[in-house]
Amino acid sequence: MGYGFPRQCKRGVLRDADIHRDTFLWGHIWMEERGATVDIASGQGNLEPRSILNKAAPGVVTAKSEELIALARKSSLWPMTFGLACCAIEMISTYMAHHDLDRFGIVTWPSPRQSDVMIVAGTVVKKMAEPIKLLYEQMPEPKWVIAMGSCATNGGPYYRSYSVVMGVDHLVPVDVYVPGCPPRPEALMEGIMKLQDKIMQDAKERGRKA
Secondary structure (H helix, E strand, C coil), X not given: CXXXXXXXXXXXXXXXXXXXXXXXXXXXXXXXXXXXXXXXXXXXXXXXXXXXXXXXXXXXXXXCHXXXXXHHHHXXXXXXXXECCCHHHHHHHHCCCCCCHHHHCCCCCCCHHHCCEEEEECCCEHHHHHHHHHHHHHCCCCCEEEEECHHHHHCHHHCCCCCECCCHHHCCCCCEEECCCCCCHHHHHHHHHHHHXXXXXXXXXXXXXX
């Protein structure tokens, strides 16, 4: 009983769509015979309720402006790649043709003034602390930070070193942590998708508070 294979019955060829439809209708008949109330128009069961707008203009999707703006933002992230050590090699390979971050709408940008995501990849030494904070301050709002790798997260193998910052979150707020030493490109891609989910979730929470 695989999808797409027609089945024979008394009235001819019976396809999967017919079976699903008939099963749905027979389920309602079975419930009605036993005294259960079935209200299809109100959207109970597997059917969504139809609003006045759906009846007047079918196919139109409505949403809050905050969520639409967040949808546009998460679909066009411009990260300022900040490679500091060996994690940068994995970050660079994520942008190559094999993984192709462009398909997510993610395009690298060399200037912080047009970027909205900072990917800190590698060991953050104390001499780089001020440049990181300066670049972060130059980025326009809203902006997000991804800490890529163990060194950017908590110092990694250089934990408690005299010259290493124990995580970039001591300098700037971090939204997503990508573990690994170094993380694979797939891990960075998952971190970016987590950030996209966070952008949408924050927009929904702001909409509830408003």
